[in-house]
Amino acid sequence: MAKNTSTLNSNEIFESHVHRIGRITIFTCIVLALFVPVLIWMIFGIIPPIKPLIFGIINVSVFMIPLSIAEIFSFYPVLGPSGIYISYTTGNISNLKVPCAAIGMEAAEVKPATKEGDIISTIAMAGSVIVSELILIMGVILLVPLSGYLKDSVLNPAFEQILPALFGALGAYFILKNYKLAIVPLAFGFAVSMFTDKITALIPVCVLLAILGARLFYKKGWVTAE
Amino acid sequence: MDDYLDIANSSYFYLWGGIILLVIMVQAVLFIRLAWKEGKRIGLTGKRMLQGLRAGMVAAVIPSISIVIALIAMSGSLGIPFPWIRLSVIGSAPYELIAAGIGAASMGVKSLGGEGYNQYVFANSAWVMTIGAMWSGLIVFFFLKKIKKQYAKIEKKDPNWMKIITLAAFFGVVCIFLPQPIVAGGVPLITTVTGAVLMIICALLIKKFEIKWLREFALPFSMVGAMASAVIFTRILA
Numbered sequence: 001m002a003k004n005t006s007t008l009n010s011n012e013i014f015e016s017h018v019h020r021i022g023r024i025t026i027f028t029c030i031v032l033a034l035f036v037p038v039l040i041w042m043i044f045g046i047i048p049p050i051k052p053l054i055f056g057i058i059n060v061s062v063f064m065i066p067l068s069i070a071e072i073f074s075f076y077p078v079l080g081p082s083g084i085y086i087s088y089t090t091g092n093i094s095n096l097k098v099p100c101a102a103i104g105m106e107a108a109e110v111k112p113a114t115k116e117g118d119i120i121s122t123i124a125m126a127g128s129v130i131v132s133e134l135i136l137i138m139g140v141i142l143l144v145p146l147s148g149y150l151k152d153s154v155l156n157p158a159f160e161q162i163l164p165a166l167f168g169a170l171g172a173y174f175i176l177k178n179y180k181l182a183i184v185p186l187a188f189g190f191a192v193s194m195f196t197d198k199i200t201a202l203i204p205v206c207v208l209l210a211i212l213g214a215r216l217f218y219k220k221g222w223v224t225a226e
Numbered sequence: 227m228d229d230y231l232d233i234a235n236s237s238y239f240y241l242w243g244g245i246i247l248l249v250i251m252v253q254a255v256l257f258i259r260l261a262w263k264e265g266k267r268i269g270l271t272g273k274r275m276l277q278g279l280r281a282g283m284v285a286a287v288i289p290s291i292s293i294v295i296a297l298i299a300m301s302g303s304l305g306i307p308f309p310w311i312r313l314s315v316i317g318s319a320p321y322e323l324i325a326a327g328i329g330a331a332s333m334g335v336k337s338l339g340g341e342g343y344n345q346y347v348f349a350n351s352a353w354v355m356t357i358g359a360m361w362s363g364l365i366v367f368f369f370l371k372k373i374k375k376q377y378a379k380i381e382k383k384d385p386n387w388m389k390i391i392t393l394a395a396f397f398g399v400v401c402i403f404l405p406q407p408i409v410a411g412g413v414p415l416i417t418t419v420t421g422a423v424l425m426i427i428c429a430l431l432i433k434k435f436e437i438k439w440l441r442e443f444a445l446p447f448s449m450v451g452a453m454a455s456a457v458i459f460t461r462i463l464a
Contacts, residue, residue: 014264021260023367025253030363032246033315036308037352039242044233048333048350056332056350060325060358068362076373078395082257088366090250091316091359094399096289100282102396103445107281108274112393115268122261123275124282126254131283132290133250133314139294140243140310143301157460161417164407165452166289168421169445171404174397176429181394185401193405207398214394218387 011115015081022085029089074207077113082122090129099170100128180223184213230345234305243311250314288449300326303343308352316359329354416459421452 041047071093072084078098079087087097102112104124110116175182188209217223258279265275293313300309304326312322329351335342407414428444431437440447 010267014260017260018257019371021253021256022370025249025256026363027367028249029246029253029315030360030367032242032249033311033356034360036239036242036311037349037356039238040233040349040352043236043238044345046233046345046349048346048353052332052334052350053353056329056354057357059328059332060354061361064358064361065365068365072362072365072370073373074395074398077391078399081370082261084366084370086253086257088316088362089253090314092289092293092313094403095292096286098396098399099289099445100285103285104278104282106444108270108278110270110274110278112396113391116265116270119261119265119268119270120275120278123258123265124278124285126257126261127279127282128286129250129254131286132293133247133254135287135290136293136297136310136314137247139297140306143298143306157413157456161407161414161453161456164414164417165421165449165456166445167400167403167407168418168452169425169448170400171418172422172425172448173429173445174393174400176426178393181390181397182401185394185398186404189401189403189405190409192402193409206402207395210394210398210401211391214390214397215387218390223390224386 018082018085022082022089026085026089074211079125080118080121082118083125086122086125086129090132092132095166096128096132097125099166100124102170102173178223180217181210181214185210230343230348231305233345234308234348236307239305239307239311243307243314246311246315285445288446304348304351312355312359316363317355322355322359325355325358326351328358413456413459413463417452417456420455421448424448424451 047053072088075087075093075098076084079093079101083097083101087093090097101121101124104127105112105117105120107124108116108120110120112121171182185206188206192206214223262272262275266272297306297309297313300313300322309322330343330347332354333342333347333350335347404418407418425444425448428440428448432440432444
C-alpha cells in the first residue's frame with residue numbers, strides 16, 4: 001500500500017513537471033510568434049487597414065478554433081500530454097510528430113498508451129524536433145542559391161509525392177498491425193475523397209469515427225488489445 | 227513592387243527567428259531530460275531509450291526535407307525568414323498558405339506575391355497567419371490539464387480500451403489521407419502503392435529474419451523508395 005502511494009506520487013510529480021515545462025515554453029513561443037507582425041508595425045510602421053485586418057482574423061479564427069479543439073482531443077491519446085506540448089509548439093503533427101512517435105515506440109519495442117510508450121514517444125518526438133529544426137536552418141542557409149534550381153530539377157516529382165509515399169507506407173504499417181480497426185475510417189476516407197480534396201477539416205471527424213468504430217468492435221469482441 | 231520583400235527579408239526577422247529557434251531547442255532538450263529520468267525510474271534501459279531517440283531523429287529527416295521544400299515554395303511570395311518562423315512554430319505548410327491567402331483576400335488581392343500584393347497586404351497575411359496559428363497553442367496552454375482529467379477517467383476504467391483508442395486514433399489520421407492519392411490516380415497512386423509494398427517487404431524482413439535495425443529505417447526506406455518511383459513514373463508517363 002505504501003509502495004503504491006509513492007509510485008502514484010512520483011507519477012504526479014513527473015506529470016506536473018511536464019505541464020510546467022510545456023506551458024512555459026509554449027506560451028513563450030506564442031508571444032514571440034505574435035511579435036513578428038508587431039515588429040512589421042513597430043520597425044517599419046506598416047499596419048494593414050483595420051477593416052480587412054479584423055475580417056481576416058475573424059475568417060481564420062472561425063475555421064481554426066473548432067478545428068484546433070477537435071484536433072487536440074483526437075491527438076491527445078496518440079501523443080500524450082508531453083507530445084501535445086511539443087507538437088503544438090512546433091507544428092507539423094501528422095506529417096512529422098505522429099510517424100516519429102510511432103517509429104520510436106516500434107524501435108524501442110514499447111506499446112502505445114503505456115507509461116513506457118509515453119516516455120519513448122516523448123523522447124522520439126523531441127529528437128525529431130531537434131533534427132527537423134536543424135534541417136530547416138540548413139534549408140534557410142542554402143535557400144538563396146538553390147531556390148530556382150531545385151524546383152525545376154528532375155527530382156521535383158519526388159518531393160511533390162512525399163505525402164502519398166508517407167501515407168502509403170504508414171497505411172500498410174497500420175493495416176498489417178490490426179486491419180479490423182482500419183475498416184471504418186478507411187471507408188469514410190474513401191467516401192469523402194470521392195467528393196473533395198479539402199480534407200484538413202475532416203481529420204477530427206475521421207478520428208472520431210475510427211474511435212466509435214473501434215468501440216463497437218471492441219464491445220462485440222471483434223478486436224482485442226493484443 | 228518588390229518593396230514588401232525587402233521588409234520581409236530584413237535581418238530583424240532572421241534574428242527573431244533565431245530567438246524562437248532557441249526556445250524550441252530548449253523545450254526539446256528539457257523534455258528529453260525529463261522523460262529520460264522518468265524512464266530510468268520506471269526501469270527502461272538507457273539502450274532502449276536511445277533506440278527510441280535515434281528512431282525519432284532518423285524518421286524526422288525525410289519529412290523535414292519536405293518542410294524545406296515548402297519553405298522554398300513559400301519564399302517567393304513571403305520572403306525567407308517569415309515562412310521559416312511560421313513553419314518552425316505551430317504551423318504547417320498547407321495551413322500557412324491558406325491563412326496567408328485569407329489575409330490577402332481580405333484586402334481584395336487574389337494571389338500571394340501577385341498583382342497588388344504590397345507591404346500592407348503582406349502585413350495583413352502576417353497577422354492572419356500568426357493569429358490563426360495562435361489558437362491551438364492557447365487552447366493547449368489553458369486547457370490541456372482539464373483534457374487530461376477526462377482521459378484519465380477512461381484510463382482507470384479500462385486500460386485495454388485506451389490501447390485500442392490510441393491505435394484507432396492513429397488509423398483515423400492515416401485513413402483520411404491515404405485515399406486522396408489513391409483516388410487521384412496516376413503518379414500519386416503509384417507512389418502510394420510503392421510505399422505500401424516496400425513497408426510490407428520491410429515488415430516481412432523484420433519478422434522472418436529478425437533484422438532489428440530495420441525497424442528504424444522501415445519508414446524512411448519505404449518513403450524514399452516510393453519517392454524514387456515517383457521520379458521514374460513521372461518520366462515514363464510524361
